[in-house]
Amino acid sequence: MAVAALTLELRIENAHSLKDRRQVVRSLKEKLKHGFNISVAELDEAVTWQSATIGVAAVSRSRDYLAGLMKQVEDAAVRISNDLGAQVSDSWWGYLEE
Numbered sequence: 001m002a003v004a005a006l007t008l009e010l011r012i013e014n015a016h017s018l019k020d021r022r023q024v025v026r027s028l029k030e031k032l033k034h035g036f037n038i039s040v041a042e043l044d045e046a047v048t049w050q051s052a053t054i055g056v057a058a059v060s061r062s063r064d065y066l067a068g069l070m071k072q073v074e075d076a077a078v079r080i081s082n083d084l085g086a087q088v089s090d091s092w093w094g095y096l097e098e
Contacts, residue, residue, distance in 0.1 A: 004066035006056040006093035007043070008077050014085040015049040024084045025052050031080050032056065036073055056093075063095060 010028075015021040029040045037058070044053040056073055060066050070093045078088045 001059060001061055002063045002066055003057060003059050003096040004063075004070050004093060005096055006070050006073060007091065008054040008056070008074070008088050009090040010052040010054065010081060010086050011089045012050050012052065012086040018049055021049045021052060024081075024086050025054070027084055028054065028077065028080055028086075032073060032077060035076060036069065038069070038073060051089075066095070 010025070012021055012024050015024065025042055029042070032038065032040050039057045041055050042052060043055045044051075054077070056070075056077075058066055058069055058073075060069070074088075074091050074093070077091070081088050
């Protein structure tokens with residue numbers, strides 16, 4: 001069994017308050033959860049209004065499946081973020097050893 005973890009760094013330029021930031025983060029998390037069979041969580045505290053870190057995790061028997069899934073999730077996150085007025089400034093993923 002393999003576990004893959006994806007980290008997304010977001011820039012939310014249009015956020016002028018903590019409420020604006022929360023709305024973008026919550027919407028992105030919900031859309032990713034409903035679109036894929038994954039776990040999604042916010043990884044950082046709301047230190048600034050214009051940035052956020054999102055973590056994604058998935059489990060499968062196949063590393064190839066997880067590689068494809070993480071690519072699809074990353075592409076969807078970029079698209080959804082752009083629709084929400086944010087952008088993915090950095091992303092990386094890897095396998096966690098069993």
